[in-house]
Amino acid sequence: MKKRFLSVLLTGTLALSLTACGAAKEAAPAAEPAAETAEATEAAAPEGDTITLGLIGPMTGSLAVYGTHIQSGAELAIEQINADGGVKIGDKAYMLTTEVKDDQGDSTECLNSINALVSDGISLVIGSATSGCTSAITSVANSEGVCLITPSGTSDSLTTTMDYVFRTCFKDSFQGELAAKYAKDEGFSKIGIVYCSADTYSAGLRDAFTAAAGKLGLEIVAEESVASMAEVDYSNQFNKMVSAGAELVFTPFYYDVMGPYLVPQARQAGFSGVLLGADGVDNTETTIPDGMDLSVYNDVLFVNHYATELATSDVSSKFVTTYTDKYGETPNNFDALGYDAVLVYKAAMEKAGSADGAAVQAALADTSVVYDCASGTFSFDETGTPIKTGVLVGYSYEAGASEVTKTAIKVLSVE
Amino acid sequence: MKKENTAFRYLINLVAIIILMVVFVVLSFHSNNTLKLKVAPAVWQCCYLIIMAASLNLVLGYLGQLSLGHCGFMAVGAYTSALISLALQRAGFYTEKNSIQFAITLIISIVAAAVVAALIGVIVGIPALRLKGDYLAIITLGFGMIIVNLINNIPFCGQQGLAEGAASSALYANGLGFTNDEKQSFMWVGVLIVVLCMTTMVMFVRSKFGRVIRAIRDNEIATSATGNDISYYKILTFVFSAFFAGIAGALYSCANVSLATTSFAFTNGSILNSVFIVVTVVVGGMGSMTGSVIAAIGMFLLNYTIKNGSWVNALPEFLKNVFTYPMLVYSIALVIVILFRPKGIMGDKELSLFDIPGYPKRIASYFKNKKAAKEV
Numbered sequence: 001m002k003k004r005f006l007s008v009l010l011t012g013t014l015a016l017s018l019t020a021c022g023a024a025k026e027a028a029p030a031a032e033p034a035a036e037t038a039e040a041t042e043a044a045a046p047e048g049d050t051i052t053l054g055l056i057g058p059m060t061g062s063l064a065v066y067g068t069h070i071q072s073g074a075e076l077a078i079e080q081i082n083a084d085g086g087v088k089i090g091d092k093a094y095m096l097t098t099e100v101k102d103d104q105g106d107s108t109e110c111l112n113s114i115n116a117l118v119s120d121g122i123s124l125v126i127g128s129a130t131s132g133c134t135s136a137i138t139s140v141a142n143s144e145g146v147c148l149i150t151p152s153g154t155s156d157s158l159t160t161t162m163d164y165v166f167r168t169c170f171k172d173s174f175q176g177e178l179a180a181k182y183a184k185d186e187g188f189s190k191i192g193i194v195y196c197s198a199d200t201y202s203a204g205l206r207d208a209f210t211a212a213a214g215k216l217g218l219e220i221v222a223e224e225s226v227a228s229m230a231e232v233d234y235s236n237q238f239n240k241m242v243s244a245g246a247e248l249v250f251t252p253f254y255y256d257v258m259g260p261y262l263v264p265q266a267r268q269a270g271f272s273g274v275l276l277g278a279d280g281v282d283n284t285e286t287t288i289p290d291g292m293d294l295s296v297y298n299d300v301l302f303v304n305h306y307a308t309e310l311a312t313s314d315v316s317s318k319f320v321t322t323y324t325d326k327y328g329e330t331p332n333n334f335d336a337l338g339y340d341a342v343l344v345y346k347a348a349m350e351k352a353g354s355a356d357g358a359a360v361q362a363a364l365a366d367t368s369v370v371y372d373c374a375s376g377t378f379s380f381d382e383t384g385t386p387i388k389t390g391v392l393v394g395y396s397y398e399a400g401a402s403e404v405t406k407t408a409i410k411v412l413s414v415e
Numbered sequence: 416m417k418k419e420n421t422a423f424r425y426l427i428n429l430v431a432i433i434i435l436m437v438v439f440v441v442l443s444f445h446s447n448n449t450l451k452l453k454v455a456p457a458v459w460q461c462c463y464l465i466i467m468a469a470s471l472n473l474v475l476g477y478l479g480q481l482s483l484g485h486c487g488f489m490a491v492g493a494y495t496s497a498l499i500s501l502a503l504q505r506a507g508f509y510t511e512k513n514s515i516q517f518a519i520t521l522i523i524s525i526v527a528a529a530v531v532a533a534l535i536g537v538i539v540g541i542p543a544l545r546l547k548g549d550y551l552a553i554i555t556l557g558f559g560m561i562i563v564n565l566i567n568n569i570p571f572c573g574q575q576g577l578a579e580g581a582a583s584s585a586l587y588a589n590g591l592g593f594t595n596d597e598k599q600s601f602m603w604v605g606v607l608i609v610v611l612c613m614t615t616m617v618m619f620v621r622s623k624f625g626r627v628i629r630a631i632r633d634n635e636i637a638t639s640a641t642g643n644d645i646s647y648y649k650i651l652t653f654v655f656s657a658f659f660a661g662i663a664g665a666l667y668s669c670a671n672v673s674l675a676t677t678s679f680a681f682t683n684g685s686i687l688n689s690v691f692i693v694v695t696v697v698v699g700g701m702g703s704m705t706g707s708v709i710a711a712i713g714m715f716l717l718n719y720t721i722k723n724g725s726w727v728n729a730l731p732e733f734l735k736n737v738f739t740y741p742m743l744v745y746s747i748a749l750v751i752v753i754l755f756r757p758k759g760i761m762g763d764k765e766l767s768l769f770d771i772p773g774y775p776k777r778i779a780s781y782f783k784n785k786k787a788a789k790e791v
Contacts (some may be wrong), residue, residue, distance in 0.1 A: 002537060004754045004755065007750075008750070008751055008754060011746075011747055011750050011751075050726075059739070060739065060740055060741070099722075101722065102722060102739075104685060104741075105672060105677075105683075106677075106678065106683060106685035106687075107671060107675055107678060108460065108670075108678065108685055108687065109722065111671065112456060112457075112460075112719065112722060112723060113457065113722065113723070115452040115453060115456055115595065116452070116453070116722075116723040118452055118453035119448060119449060119453055132585045132587070132673070132675045132677070135585060135587045135672075135673040136671060136672060136673045136675075138672075139592070139594055139672045140595060143595060143596065144595065145595045155585075157574060157575065157587055188590075189492075197565030197567065197675070198564060198568060199567075200573070200574070200585045203573070222743060227564050227567075228564070320630070392616055414502055
């Protein structure tokens with residue numbers, strides 16, 4: 001019996017020590033804004049009420065980077081709005097707060113999260129990070145009359161028929177088009193594609209890229225698919241790319257496989273051309289294994305929503321400086337898109353003169369409104385997707401440097 | 416005396432089931448926001464988790480074979496029912512979910528899901544069940560992954576479904592997918608299906624087939640020596656189990672408006688995956704149907720309340736950190752159950768309504784015996 005209690009104690013301590021390590025890293029930035037917003041709401045309490053925005057995203061699990069960054073971006077925006085006197089509806093000022101739910105990147109959990117938010121009386125929701133999860137909750141948003149802005153759900157079909165669903169990012173078909181345009185402009189003639197036919201994001205991008213490439217007259221010399229987005233072996237695919245003579249390979253994958261597997265294996269297979277990805281490639285620098293030859297990351301490019309260096313408007317440069325001050329790191333596109341979702345809600349609430357779901361939806365559906373946001377100035381098209389530009393970002397490595405650098409190369413647009 | 420007692424027990428159980436059904440039918444027609452947003456989705460999720468755990472228990476607990484690809488059958492069921500219902504919807508067979516046509520669609524979808532999953536069960540079972548132990552586990556593991564990848568690459572299983580879809584991990588359109596309102600008004604249907612499935616499974620286990628498969632678990636050679644065709648019984652159980660996993664899949668597509676193959680993977684972030692179903696069965700007790708039900712509901716409630724309950728916020732700070740990583744909590748719970756109750760919550764006994772009054776006494780005597788054993 002003693003042994004049993006001892007072992008339980010041991011597991012308990014192990015678990016606690018694990019979370020202590022994890023929490024120390026995460027809680028430091030997360031706890032701060034929470035405390036600050038709490039102070040802000042306390043200070044504002046006599047003036048007026050608060051409006052709670054629901055926030056759903058993968059806060060734990062393999063896609064946790066997305067959720068936590070959307071959260072920190074959104075919390076920064078809320079803090080700034082509250083410091084400037086809150087959201088003015090009529091002649092009353094309201095403070096903003098968030099209620100955060102973790103969906104672990106699973107659609108059932110995501111559905112439970114939005115139901116819990118709705119039953120708490122929240123009618124403005126930001127979420128979720130991935131297209132798969134977001135597709136599971138769009139019908140709830142519509143049937144319950146809750147506004148939903150997804151910061152990074154890029155799948156085309158999310159916003160087409162849904163009245164209450166909007167987004168602050170561009171959609172996949174547009175991203176694919178931008179990538180094809182880049183390949184054409186730079187004069188690449190032999191294009192290869194390595195993608196995952198089993199994934200909405202990857203397959204959607206591949207379809208858009210192929211369609212645009214066809215229109216622009218690019219020749220696709222080889223196309224290979226892998227079994228899953230978590231695949232760890234890409235050597236066969238890239239051997240085929242090399243033997244087909246591809247100069248540029250389009251690789252719509254996420255950062256978690258780009259750093260450790262895809263890029264090094266592509267180079268090992270003898271592919272020396274350009275690897276062109278989409279927004280999922282952002283953050284690859286965080287997944288490069290120690291001791292890796294960093295020169296392999298030269299010529300890894302991707303289409304992105306946003307780049308700090310190309311931030312020109314007041315809103316975006318303010319966002320970059322305040323974010324860096326607050327969290328001690330440069331923001332990535334999830335921070336910017338989460339930040340934008342809050343700004344869009346603020347503008348819509350003030351325009352509607354109400355925080356009610358239906359009223360805000362009507363304000364958001366007005367395609368003439370121009371939103372001045374961190375990721376650029378945009379207005380919504382009739383489906384609720386922003387009309388904006390993209391940015392081409394690339395990794396490069398100089399001999400002797402200790403890490404790869406990420407630089408924005410140029411602004412991409414279809415026109 | 417024994418005979419009368421049995422009849423009386425059946426009667427009491429029947430009454431209990433009727434009361435349960437009446438409660439859910441009443442709840443289904445009762446309009447309330449909490450019911451609609453929290454209880455109804457939770458009941459639906461419990462429904463498919465219970466059937467999954469109980470059907471795996473047939474193979475794992477009663478037949479004694481480890482199957483790690485059970486969610487593969489569920490995926491087959493889910494996609495079959497979603498696509499059939501979608502086809503009927505597109506063909507204009509039904510437009511509203513409150514119609515007799517939809518009831519027919521629902522029945523067709525569920526039966527088709529079960530039959531297709533059972534057929535796949537035959538195909539997998541015949542070669543797989545020639546193997547034993549670890550090898551069978553590996554084959555079923557492989558099957559689970561193959562199914563997910565197959566579905567990913569079938570051209571009509573993605574996006575908007577049927578001809579309008581591209582092969583992809585997410586099917587956005589689903590004819591069965593209930594909205595919150597429909598989930599509530601059809602809640603009793605889900606419970607009824609669970610009751611029917613559980614009854615069938617319990618009857619199977621108690622039948623002559625059930626006795627043979629338990630004999631196979633306990634001693635394969637002896638069973639074979641008594642003239643039983645071992646392969647036949649193994650495949651029968653495997654197919655029977657796949658059949659119910661298919662039904663669970665159909666319930667899953669009722670509960671979700673979009674399907675993604677990651678939900679049926681070997682492991683993922685949620686509590687619905689092949690490994691977790693095995694864990695549920697082990698926690699509930701291998702060879703106990705009621706144990707599976709208790710464990711499935713318990714695991715669901717643990718998961719659900721960690722995310723959406725208020726009690727986590729009431730915990731001291733250092734404990735709250737553990738609860739931000741739900742997977743850690745499950746593993747601790749599992750370690751505790753295995754340490755203190757290696758056979759699982761119910762062991763291989765069934766929970767009977769008649770035993771409940773005796774439980775306080777039994778627990779008291781359990782601790783007394785422990786104490787006595789220690790003193791000696």
